Amino acid sequence: MKRKLKDYMLITLKGMGMGAADVVPGVSGGTIAFIVGIYDELIETIKSINAESLRLFFTGKWSRFWKHINGNFLFSLLLGIGISIFSLAKVITWLLADYPILVWAFFLGLVAASTWFVGKDIKEWNWKTVTGFIAGAIVAYYITVATPTETSTHPLFIFLCGAIAICAMILPGISGSFILVLLGKYFYIMEAVKTFDLATLAIFGTGAVIGITSFSRLLSYALKHFRNITLAVLTGFMLGSLNKVWPWKEIMDNAHGMPIETNILPNAHVPEAVALMIVGFLLVYVLEKLSAKK
Numbered sequence: 001m002k003r004k005l006k007d008y009m010l011i012t013l014k015g016m017g018m019g020a021a022d023v024v025p026g027v028s029g030g031t032i033a034f035i036v037g038i039y040d041e042l043i044e045t046i047k048s049i050n051a052e053s054l055r056l057f058f059t060g061k062w063s064r065f066w067k068h069i070n071g072n073f074l075f076s077l078l079l080g081i082g083i084s085i086f087s088l089a090k091v092i093t094w095l096l097a098d099y100p101i102l103v104w105a106f107f108l109g110l111v112a113a114s115t116w117f118v119g120k121d122i123k124e125w126n127w128k129t130v131t132g133f134i135a136g137a138i139v140a141y142y143i144t145v146a147t148p149t150e151t152s153t154h155p156l157f158i159f160l161c162g163a164i165a166i167c168a169m170i171l172p173g174i175s176g177s178f179i180l181v182l183l184g185k186y187f188y189i190m191e192a193v194k195t196f197d198l199a200t201l202a203i204f205g206t207g208a209v210i211g212i213t214s215f216s217r218l219l220s221y222a223l224k225h226f227r228n229i230t231l232a233v234l235t236g237f238m239l240g241s242l243n244k245v246w247p248w249k250e251i252m253d254n255a256h257g258m259p260i261e262t263n264i265l266p267n268a269h270v271p272e273a274v275a276l277m278i279v280g281f282l283l284v285y286v287l288e289k290l291s292a293k294k
Contacts, residue, residue, distance in 0.1 A: 008076040014038055015080020022169050022176055023085060023092045023190075024107060030170045031114045031238060035287050040223065042077070042170070045070040046216035089193045104247035105273035109280025111245055115238040117288045122231045129232035136236025143182070144244035151184035155203050161185045162207025167215040171237060178244060247273050 014036040018029035033039040048069045056065035065071075095103050122129055151157060161183050169176030180186040192200040222230040248268070249261045266273070 003072065008072060011038070011073060011076040012080035015077040016084040019081035019084025020088050020092070022081070023088055024096070024103070024177060028169060028171060028176065031111060034118055035114055035284050041073065043216050043220045043223065045074050046212055047220045049213050085193060089190055093190060101247040101269045101273055102276055104245050106276040106280045108242065108245045108247060109277035110284055111238055111242060113281040113284035115235055117284060118231060118238065119235040122228050122235065124228055129228050132229045132232040133236040136233035137240035140237040140240025141243055143178070144241060146182050153188065158185070158200060158203045159207035162204040163211030166208035166212045170212065170216070170219070171234065
């Protein structure tokens with residue numbers, strides 16, 4: 001695919017959207033990739049990082065290596081994700097602490113619209129796609145109500161967290177950040193990002209690279225050979241994850257002293273929250289129309 005500089009600048013902006021989503025526990029960067037129309041290319045690009053690409057790199061055939069891994073696309077996307085994560089980590093954590101209802105309301109509109117538009121891509125509804133949709137919704141809902149735990153800071157566990165969370169990050173509807181919350185390492189990793197703890201980030205990043213290059217092969221195969229069922233499962237994931245992004249919550253500690261969120265009826269900032277839900281929904285609608293037109 002021949003692209004111009006402005007195309008790569010747009011990919012960087014899309015990457016910034018993915019990075020911003022990945023910082024928020026409950027919103028998936030994969031959802032943003034689906035919205036902006038780069039999901040399939042992203043999966044295929046990640047899949048291309050394999051033994052052949054490593055052979056080209058280590059034999060000095062760097063031009064072929066770069067082309068093999070769709071390097072311009074990957075670099076532009078990772079640049080956007082990196083800019084977003086390192087610049088927005090403090091802002092997002094501050095907004096979630098001080099204005100949680102408004103932040104979650106915006107993302108509720110975003111995810112709800114994404115669920116609708118991804119579901120529209122399913123060409124045929126039958127017992128297989130319906131079963132996949134229901135299974136995806138149940139799994140995602142269970143993940144959102146699971147209780148966070150306090151876990152080890154051993155390097156091997158941080159490596160494992162990176163491998164697991166990155167797989168969730170490229171799945172629409174399942175948030176890698178929320179998986180980190182469940183693993184007890186969200187604030188630990190966010191603190192590492194804010195303080196540039198390179199040792200922790202290197203261990204986490206290595207796990208993420210190994211996890212995503214392995215998982216992308218499975219996802220690529222599923223999208224090629226079982227696309228309708230796969231899209232149904234992903235749509236179910238997004239529907240089930242709406243429980244997590246419901247703006248109005250009550251937080252209490254469980255028997256182990258860990259905080260548990262319970263959804264409650266709207267009780268504050270209702271007009272502002274509804275307005276931001278509509279903004280989030282319309283943003284996805286506009287992006288979808290632009291992608292379809294292109």
